[in-house]
Amino acid sequence: MLPHSHIALTLLAFDLARRRFRQLNRLDMRLVALATSVPDLVDKPLAALYFYRRFKAAMLFAHTLLAQLLVVYFTLTKMPQHWPYALAFLFHGVQDRFWLFRDTFWWPLRGWRFHVWRKQGSEQRDIQRAYWYAFTRRPELWVWEVLGFLALLAFVLLNRLYQPARLWQLIRDGHLPE
């Protein structure tokens, strides 16, 4: 799933939740967007730099069950008040359905290797070409991106972010306008 789809789905989920649980209004939505992007911000550069060439893998350490458990553990023990941001981090893995990528999910219990991308056309030597091939030859991947786009649309409409002043407030202080 592409980064903006992760952000849109997580922001919409938090937006719907804050309408029910008012204390979530205190959250900085910019940090929610950042937290849900962390797994890719950590793993994609590592993949581009080394691991894709070595393992043909783009989901690495931050997409492991171990990383999720460490994030939950550190959040609950060191800064429990920030649990919503840990939840945003966990949402990323759920949206990636990361349990399907077993070598990465269970890493390092199944060995030191990471999940290898499916060979049908997507296992290219270069990571950018791999993404291009995956997206042009596997239309089912687009379903998730369409969902991401619909989530973004719903988020914008629900919060009337098409009004520049409201959008600016969100960008400036991270809180959704009332």
Ligand SMILES: [Zn+2]
């Ligand atoms: Zn990811």
